[in-house]
């Protein structure tokens with residue numbers, strides 16, 4: 001496919017760094033660019049899906065929103081990997097806790113994503129309902145968290161196609177049967193695209209709410225205050 005692609009309006013591939021930090025919320029991307037990047041330049045605003053490139057501690061990095069759900073991150077991550085020569089995508093998302101061992105604002109490094117989704121099967125014929133992120137990126141993220149003295153929890157998460165389930169209590173079965181500690185909506189598709197294109201993906205999550213205790217953060221807090229995972233991810237600038 002020629003660039004620009006249908007959803008990213010960049011004419012020169014070099015406008016986008018080799019590593020992209022990817023929150024679901026495009027306003028979280030804007031926040032990360034404005035708070036952490038030196039000389040951020042907006043490279044995409046098609047559909048208001050903001051993408052910026054700048055430097056962090058002198059090293060180049062991009063940050064771009066993915067939108068919500070596997071269909072949306074499936075489009076953006078594929079275009080970035082396949083047509084803009086991006087090598088690494090690190091999702092920084094919010095998640096709902098499936099266990100009372102997680103508290104609001106805890107940071108999770110995803111080591112496996114389980115999903116009922118057909119995304120990976122449709123995309124590349126991948127049959128399993130579990131996909132791993134890049135172990136190399138995860139090792140680098142562990143080291144970054146350690147150096148920054150930020151505690152992270154690691155585990156399997158649930159990537160769901162559905163936010164509002166009629167049977168809300170089904171999370172208890174998914175937690176028990178598949179060992180998922182939390183739920184979000186994009187990792188499975190991101191990891192599938194990385195696998196099929198031979199690229200690298202990882203995911204850091206911050207607990208925004210608990211399905212067990214019903215505690216929750218506000219939408220403003222979700223946009224503005226999940227900074228620990230952002231600082232860990234930004235250390236991947238090259």
Ligand SMILES: O=P(O)(O)O[C@H]1O[C@H](CO)[C@@H](O)[C@H]1O
Pocket residue numbers: 023024025067068069092093094095163183184185186222
């Ligand atoms: O905060 P983000 O990254 O959007 O992640 C989570 O929040 C959204 C649902 O509110 C879904 O996209 C889910 O994965």
Ligand SMILES: O=c1cc[nH]c(=O)[nH]1
Pocket residue numbers: 094095096097163183184185208209211
């Ligand atoms: O996908 C998500 C994200 C945060 N909280 C949830 O309950 N689900």
